[in-house]
Amino acid sequence: MSRSHRDHKIVIIGAGASGIACATKLLEYGFQNVLVLEAEDRLGGRIHTIPFGANVIDMGAQWCHGEQDNIVHELASKHDLLESTGPVYENYQCVRSNREVLPDNVANRLKAIVGDSLVTRQLELRHCSGSLGSYLSNKFYEMLRLPENADIDQVIADEFFDNYKKFENSVEASDTLEEVSGRGYLNYWECEGDILLNWKDKGYVELLRLLMHSRELKSDSDLGVLEQRVLFNRSVKCINWNRNDSRVELQLTNGESCLADHVIVTVSLGVLKEQHLQLFEPKLPVAKQRAIEGLAFGTVNKLFVEFPQAFWPEDWTGFTLLWREEDLSDIRNTSRAWLEDVFGFYRVSYQPNVLAGWIINANGRHMETLPEGEVIAGCMYLFRRFLHWSIPEPVGFRTSAWYTNEHFRGSYSFRSMDTERLGTGAGDLAQPLTVVTMTPQSPSRDKSLHQQSRCDKPIVLFGGEATSEHYYSTVHGAVEAGWREAKRLADFYGLSGAVNVTKSQL
Template sequence: MSACTAEPIAFGKTKETTRIVIIGAGVSGIAAATRLLEQGFKNVQLFEAEDRIGGRINTIPFANSFIDLGAQWCHGEEGNVVYERVKDLDVLDRTGDFAGYFARSNKDILTSDQYKALMEFKDEFEVKSDFEGSVGDAFTDSFWKDVGQQLDKAVAKEALDCLKRLICSEDACDHMSELSPRNFVNFAVTGGDLSWRKKGYWKFLSLLLNANEDQPGDQGILKGHVHLNRRIAEVNWSGDGEVTLRCWNGQIVSADHVICTVSLGVLKEKHKQLFVPDLPAAKVRSIEGLKLGTVNKFLLEFEEQPMPENIRGVAFLWLEEDLKELRGSQFFWLESVCNFHRVDRQPLLLEGWIIGAHARYMETLSEEKVLEGLLWLFRKFLKFTIPHPKNFLRSQWHSNPNFSGSYSFYPTYADELRTGRTDLGSPLVHVSGRPRIQFAGEASSRNHFSTVHGATESGWREADRLNEFYKGRAEN
């Protein structure tokens, strides 16, 4: 930052004249922009690299209804701004149990008592704040002290691996050995998950935007403020005055304030090229220390529900000999498929989950190859038949350069670097206190990371930061 102690003479802006550019029109960018307009700012522009708004909220028509390719559940009620916004609209229901039962790769099924004991252990597992090492270490130790001894040793090993995959799908890590206890300690638990009755997460976005809920993608009050297909190539914040942004198409834009809401994955890959001059060391350390994991989903529509009526879903336990054979085959990536389950209020659908490096590999395959592998998996594990689906979709969050992953988590590497989300969310300010470049998004939320409500709060946080700055100027 400049060593000068006073604002440049040229800076005499007000809410009516200051120019604000928001990079990204995901939920954090939308939350920031709509609040800024509500607070009286006039010149607010969003530059979005995709051809749609919403970011990692992507509600699309599918199977005579809507599905969410990205964010899907409202995570809890207490302290959740999403829930607070929709709680009186009768649009949320509590979700059911995901797994239903555990199937082994020889088609054996664990008993209901075994299933209950394993799931209760997973759901009740807690990491103490003073624990040294990874969550994987703590989980493994607790497992063998608790439920592991109640099972045949081979089955226990299979179940442990399966439970780890399920937790990885919730926390977005590739494996639990890289997951820091801070992912549990810092996250503010808000209660059970809630699913959308209709319109998916677009319902929430439509409320923020005052948009038509029957038209996903309607920009509502941001119409005229959003520029689609405008990926930012460079943010030049040299000097003390305006910030200059260059789009990939050559367009040059000047701003007094920039709110950057791109994903942590994009920051990790692009920050050295994106920001001129380089970001401060503390900011770089947070970007490099935190991680954006990959979690993808599969959605299959059938003529009629193939899952037996008494089964909600299935999780997969690999016998050691079957796993060795799998790893040498073309379907090796199926090892990281966690589970498949029914979809609330959509009786003809099945939804599945895959994590980590195998999820990233899956993204490179054709839909035909992915579906071939999934049908092979069903035949390998299930005693009932899953037919070829009527329709099939899979998400590909990592290979999309505008996201480069799904959602963030605290790895043990961030502990080693002594960095975290506060460093990521801290603004770059002029010595006078004027915010120049601000950062928002779920990865910058200290207690609600990896959630839509955390992303929303971060957008409001940065809008309020600007509002306070201009309020202070008005009082002087």
């Protein structure tokens, strides 16, 4: 590569999966002047693996979802890093608020009703102009009315379906399924194969080590090929992209500033929603603003509880909480009302004494604001209310707080009815901001033949999970988006092949 290309300064905002994938890919293309600015004091963004209990837990991304056409799976399987989690989220027990455990024959039939094959859902939603919520409700009650289901107690079916909706909301990160576009749901492509592959005793951070070539290094804090290329505690507050010299100026909250030839923005859609009007100078084009407003971003949180020993039966993989209407009045309009949206607790791989609970929507955001003691007491209330064993006091506790953290403002993106109404999508969000310039000299082109002409130079590029057309809300979507933007720059400079990078070459 000619020196000029090596030296183009590329700044990536955000050291999550997308930013790290982008930075490492740019180095592979031969770009040298690559810098990542990260607002937090750690790497990984919504990948956040921490020590806990007998091993580690993931506060954010936990599983590699699928095998076929999944770039994370492709990377990890070369090193045998993934393993099946098994049917933890299928074989769960359904427990009512009077401590009754639904008999298998009832629970399994209700599960079968909601678990209608993905193919049916895929086919039917194509013609659905309404919300995922109305589709699923119609479908559930239609099937419940079938003669073979006539013996299922209607009250129990309602309780089950209320709980199931909360589970689906956790998958989408929506507050209600009425927000979620039925047709938009199909934009997401599920990769074939096992969708709950865990990272054994390593946690999802292992993917970052893989990307940075730092797995073999001794210290966990070693950044491999990104050593000295990531600045932590650097929050960008303004991206000035309209300068005469077609460079981009970044202003940081700590008073520092820097100039770059290209900036790649990988901050979450939640951050863009909250900050885009101040973050970009001048403001973003209308189509981009519409994408930021129209694509949806919601909150899901986890609650990890460690016990001195497992108190649940061997064959329980987890349990969902089915509230009886009359019991809900015990918590509604009280300080415990938020507990209604904790929908279940499940086992965690490599953690024999830990249960992971999930909480959705406004109640999940509210939980983030409560003192830890209150959240623990709330969980213990649930355990004791729903289970008939004596429950020991927990010895460890952690919850995620993805919404209150200004560097995330939520968990992941989905397609809402607003996305439909505004006719926007990930493609609009991914569109780079460009300036007109002369085509760059390319090392791969025959210079004697090469005529310079005017072209659009991408100066602000957009990565991150929400810019992925079909794999949004996942890590594989984030990684692909990072690679896509690295390739955009490589293509701009006419660089075709990637070169191998090792730490010693830097």
